Amino acid sequence: MAGSNALSSPVMSDALVILGAAGIVIPVFNRFRITPVIGFILVGLLVGPFGLGRLVFDHPWLSWVTITDPDGLEIFAEFGIILLLFSIGLELSFGRLWAMRKFVFGLGSLELILTGSALTFFFAAIGQGFSGAMALGLALALSSTALVLKMTDTTTPVGRAALAMLLFEDIALVPIIFLLGALAPHAKGAGVDELIHTLVWGTLVVTALLVLGRYLLPPLFAQAARTKSPELFLAASLLVVILASLATGATGLSPIVGALVAGLLIAETEYHTEVEQIIEPFKGLALGVFLITIGMSIDLRIVWENLASILIATVGVILLKSTVTGLLLRMMGARRGTATETGILMSSPSETTLIVLSAAGAAQLIQPGTAMFWQIVTALGLTVTPLLSMIGKMLARQVDSVEAPHQPAEAPDKPRVLIVGFGRVGRLVADMLARHGRPYIAVDSNTDLVTDGRRHGYTVAFGDAGRGDAMLRFGAASAAAVILTMDEPVTAQRIVRKLRADFPDLPIIARARDAEHAAVLYRAGATHAVPETLESSLQLSEAALTEIGVAMGPVIASIHEKRDEFREQIMQEGGLSQKPALKLGQLREAEKA
Template identity: 80%
Template sequence: MSGSSDLYSPVMSDALVILGAAGIVIPVFNRYRITPVIGFILVGLLVGPFGLGRHVFDVPWLAYFTITDPDGLDLFAEFGIILLLFSIGLELSFARLWDMRRMVFGLGSLELLVIGGSLTFILAAIGQSFAGAMALGLALALSSTALVLKITETTTPVGRAALAMLLFEDIALVPIIFLLGALAPHAGSGVGELLHTLIWGTVVIATLLIAGRYLLPPLFAQAARTKSPELFLAASLLVVILASLATAAVGLSPIVGALVAGLLIAETEYHAEVEQIIEPFKGLALGVFLITIGMSIDLAVVWENLGSILIATVVVIVLKAVVTGLMLRIMGARRGTATETGILMSSPSETTLIVLTAATSAQLIQPGTAQFWQIVTALGLTITPLLALGGKIMGKRVDAGDVPHQPVEDDGKPRTLIVGFGRIGHLVADMLAHHGRPYLAVDSDTDLIAEGRRRGYNVAFCDAGRGDALLRLGAGEAAAVILTMDVPVTAQRIVRKLRLQFPDLPILARARDADHAAQLYRAGASYAVPETLESSLQLSEAALVETGVAMGPIIASIHEKRDEFREMIMERGGLSEKPSLKSGQLRETEKA
């Protein structure tokens, strides 16, 4: 039998260090409500080759607590980014992506070109060759998909704007790398190779879209019949890996394939289950990526060049924040949204490191120059969570200047909490006020809040999807909570959180369709109202009235059909009990 030393391997040691870091960082930082992003980067700094790793030869036992093969983590770090883009695709849909096309190709392209051009001009002015300045400008103009989308919610105005710009940057990465190759002193024209990649990339993506539309529903249906979470996980990983390999094989980034895979699964009824199963693996793999960022920071080199590094970092961050904020304002975003998004998107990206490597290989910049900007990039990535926090604070202050605070009236009676003050939220508030029921409407859009207050509505600012915002507004003492927003994932998350905290609270939610209503019932909603169902019932009622049927039988048949559909939806959601609402509450809700 071999000795214990035979059981040790660098791979096993590194795996234990990473798992140990995740086991410590995530609960400790969550306990103090600090993003674990900072924790993972600090762990990488500590256990990497420039931290405790530099003392392994003097103190051999440190090998058990350090990363012995930093290059071996690159594959896992890339897999973390792939899973992140896959999860983003799960939250999107082709309809929503089409609606975002103006933001993606308009705002995204404008932001990248203006920031890249500005940085190119500055770097060329201080002595960098034009080709090298262009390479550095485009590299530093990119923002971190992994960190920004981990920090913000893509359902908020800030998250949607950031997602649009990041999607374009991810798409533009391949043309940027081809452009750098074409600018290399020893290179010929790269146009032919670029066209070849784009043509085959289009063919592969079209094939994925067609095949996924017909193959994924039966695949996940079979996995669902087995009731095996392991099989569901295997099917999910198989889809994302095959899609990523397919796009990588023709020269596109594998994250493009991951995003397409997520979009395809988002069109099936199994997307919520897939998202839940994949979440722990995404978090761990993303943690590996953040550890590699921390390992790339050499504090000794940073200290030797502290002044120039800080100046470069500040210039890049300020320039990107200002340009991004101005672009958003020009396209009609609120001042607070533009401010927060600009600061959030101001740091460089993990893909900046890829572009820097490509520029060095093409001999557009010197290795020493690349190392300097790699340190700037790593430093910028490290402070991204702090920038996000600062941007949020500044955005709220700007919004507070636009919308003066008004105290919410409270007569001491239990009030209904309306979450979302769009078209439907207005109507619900009108019905409650008409029947003398106190309410408080909340929304994260300050324009809607200002307009509502001018018209006499009782409305306040609240980002309901974050933290315990609804709890602080008195959701536990509310007569009911009504969710009217058209953001399915956020609505399900809020319903689930409220139901866990308040088992007896009436929760009424707007649903897009019967499938969404079933998901809301599973999450704990007392009553879910599918828009498609209510519109068809209203049309039926109007048709019956116009054809001469008496109003009494019409109302009875409408209520009967509504109850029938509700029971069918709950059965689809795997529930047997009817919603626990009093008849009076139910009738007022149906009227609203």
């Protein structure tokens, strides 16, 4: 009976609707290569109080497929934004943020000031009071961190520019909200005092987090890594995020500031990739809840009654923001294609626009009807953001195709070699790659090996290569080659099979225990499988031949010949007429490239 009551509770009903939406939206939209962002917003429209929720009183059974407590979802939506900012911090690290300081506080500040000023001037020109015009201008000048960063790669020029502007907007969110409080007609100077108080205490708390985190987080995650328990790793990650968010929230700063700081701190450790992989499903689900709440806020009847005005307002905001941002990037030396794509990508309003609009309404700077109108415009803008991203990419390609003949070609960086396993063999491979000037990154799930390797100057990170999409996160898609050095036959076979399925042309060189294991790896898709027993025999023969006076040149030639004979024999015994991946000559060409 108790179980029946639990299942019929509004919270459980809403949870089932959300999980069902995620289970349908994500695979269906991924199947058609469409971002699930649109799907979640459409689900919010359908199951929200302005969709099927209108019919619950007439048809009670609809309560099982609608959201009955929209306000109860807000905390989950906020948690999704917190996890998103945490993941941004993981990608940054202090070194990268310091390297981007001119972009963040130069480009970012200029973009917000210029776009906000242009929008403020427009609203003032059409009769809005100056304070209200400033509130609307600053609100609509913000762009969506939640959506933009899911649609771009922060290692590209477009991604770096977007990230710099979004980071400054997130930093500026708290001062904006306090500024609106200070401008409120009922404020009597308290807003400025409260702003100063918050900034002082916020600075002290952030400083304390930076100092304590630098010393406490590495041993915390090292202990979690030694347990080999993903659950404990997840618990440690969420604990850090929640404590940091609560600390900054207690001072009056936004919890997202604490989440960003927590991500930056963990990014300085060797565990950042593993943490990012573990929290990814939770971040996606929480962000999906947020997008559902956006969809639920849209009243289709009001949209229909004011359709022309809403469309004109949405298009106007997008055109103005894309023009200002694109021109600013061009003035700062960006390529036309980069400026075009970034401007269009950043042109829609943001999830934080809704926060600022609410604050402006609470401060009585704008009327409730005005706030509702621009909330609908914001929701519509968020809905079309994926479409704007596609349009921006297409226009950028066309612009670059015209501009390209006049631009000097940039020499591409050498792709990195990915070494999986950093024991005795992995370290030797890293030494040889470094000696020949080849960039690499090594991955191992043994925290002691990782810590020791980093202490000695090796590029090595903590991660479980056999789980999830870890190899993709470590750059397998663009790697020059992947070298598997671990002495774990089953894991090596599984990794080879997954890599070959995901990346058909990727060179994969794997360590094998013996000839039988090598044959298994070849069948799984390895380019080369090197049996330890074979190599020890060849090295022994080489030492003996040179010791008894045989010239080194003929010895090396005969060793290579014998190695090829063994490889051919192994493949024949394994039922392979030819290697399933690249031939040796192709591999060497790839290495030269």
